[in-house]
Amino acid sequence: MKRASVLAPSILAGDHANLAASARIVADLGLKWIHLDIMDGHFVPNLSFGPQTVAALRKDSSLFFDTHLMLDEPRRYIEAFAKAGANLISVHIEPPFDHAAALARIRELGCQNGIVLNPDTPAEAVEPFLPLVDLVLVMTVQPGFGGQPFRRDMLPKIALIDRWRRERALPFRLEVDGGVDLATGAECRAAGADTFVVGTAFFAAANPAAVARTVSAW
Ligand code: DX5
Ligand code: ZN
Secondary structure, eight states: OOOOOEEEEBGGGSOTTOHHHHHHHHHHTTOOEEEEEEEBSSSSSOBOOOHHHHHHHHHHOOSEEEEEEEOSOGGGTHHHHHHHTOSEEEEESSSOSOHHHHHHHHHHTTOEEEEEEOTTSOGGGTGGGGGGOSEEEEESSOTTOSSOOOOGGGHHHHHHHHHHHHHTTOOOEEEEESSOOHHHHHHHHHHTOOEEEESHHHHTOSOHHHHHHHHHTO
């Protein structure tokens, strides 16, 4: 049985002078999730915002904060983001640190956890962690910037992770992020993804409500 699809609009494509208003657009459409991209200028060549901003958004919002840490040393910040009100915290597999310990710590802090892999990272890199996570995030662009073209060559990776999930009866959500719109998202859905990060194609859409309706019906 296919699990219900979730749309997580990425606030990276929102109004950075008024992120609370961007979050309100999401909530007012009846959506439950919002994706928060945290960048350190090291792991990715861009900067976004930190725990203080997440805490400020939390005061104004009851959305599920899907917090994607693009950081070389995420363990230094996990607690700060949990305290700031993150509901899910995902960390990348690529930087070398004790991933199992970080994933366990995220749960200890009362959050869901996730493991993320870049386009050049094979699915096998996250395979040992699949029983330990609430979410696997397959990057469908090289992370760092919104508005990049979707990497169609990631579809087999999505399908493989979904196959492992079914064979092993594991409960994690399978999320995609980068260049996802109604066309590429439908391809990800067919490959087995159930959770869709949409930045540009949501916040720059003429009709974000139509995007929300379509994705929710997948
Ligand atoms: C990329 C970020 C994405 C980004 C997606 O580094 O992880 O979440 O906001 O933006 P779009 O949907 O515009 O590719
Ligand atoms: Zn992201």
